[in-house]
Amino acid sequence: MSGSMWRGDAVDLDAYLTRVGFQGEVAPDLSTLRRLHTAHVGAIAFDNLDALLGRTAVPLDVDSVQDKIVRQGRGGWCLEQVVLMAAVLDRIGFTFTAFAGRTRIRTGDKFGPALHVALLVELDGERWLHDVSFGAHGLHEPILFAENARLDGDFSFDLLREPTGEHVLRFLRPEGPAELYGFTADVRYPSDFELLNHFCLTHPRSPFNHRMILQRTRPEVRHLLAGNVLAEIRPGEPATFRELGEDEVLSAPEEIFGITLEPGDVQTLRKTLAGP
Structure with a gap:
């Protein structure tokens, strides 16, 4: 196995x-890519708990x-999950690049920092947007990277x-489409991730280091816990x-999001959430 950057x-x-x-078996094909995507987001939660535990x-x-x-049964935030997913896809034999997107759904800001990272996977002359780390509003399987592409199902998306x-x-919801993030296909590398990781952990404007944010995407329901407010999307x-x-907040990681x-x-989280 040659050592690639992934x-x-x-x-x-x-x-x-x-x-x-x-x-089942894995191979560098679309069926495997789809099944891996769905399995990953169903099992592994978005988890920013390290920041709240003082791990900077x-x-x-x-x-x-x-x-x-994998071994401790934790979740991970965007950058950690992309690092893991990229290594898995690299091991299986997929060809892909990474990009960075500017999140819009929480802020509506088209010009915020490009903190979200995902992958574009090349298969049979096409590229697929493969994003396992956006959380409760994100994709449950890849969407074709093409203008006006759509992914229809119980949860639907399009790409403009x-x-x-x-x-x-965009996440196409009954209450109207929600813009998740904007991006270009400019290639990003693991070295870029370190800068984004530092910002997310330590910067005062980071959305991830001052309150609990847990997210999980399963076929029947998607959960998002922000602070003490739990959203359910069906x-x-x-x-x-x-x-x-x-007590419900402190039990939520394991009971709702499957985090060990x-x-x-x-106990540290209890003290952190209680404040000074």
Whole structure:
């Protein structure tokens, strides 16, 4: 196995496939790509808990990310999940590049920092947007990277191109389309991820380091916990919201999002959420 920058040689593929519940053989084809995408987002939550636990130097090397997400049963945030997914795809034999997008759904800001990272996978002369780390509003399987592409199903998406040349991924909800992020296909590399990771962990404007954000995408329901507000998104229905009490918030990582935490981490989170 030649050592590419995506470190497919370092990934324990069998352990990863077990972690996400993937059944059957894998090959660098569209069927595998789709099934991997759905399995990953169903099993692995978006999880910003390290920032709340005071860990301001979360490593992005494949060994560390794999240990956390695969072996410890944790989730991970965007950059960690992309590092893991890229290593898995590299190991299987896919060809792809990474790009960075400017999140719009929480801010409506088309000009914020490009903090979200995802992949464009090349297959049979086409490219597919493969994004396993956007969370509760994100894709459950790849969408063709083409102008006016659509992904229809219980949860539907489309891909538009603006006059500026930016592509925009939209989540098509009953209450109206939601712009998730805008992006260009400019290639990003693992070295770029380190800068984004530092911003997300430490910058005062980061949306990820001052309140709990957990997200999980399953076929029947998508969950998003931001602070103490839990959103549930079901097929064909407007999202519902409810406030959780402190004990519910602390049990949510495991009970709702399938995240395994150490008892000491739960106690630290309780102190952090209680504030000074």
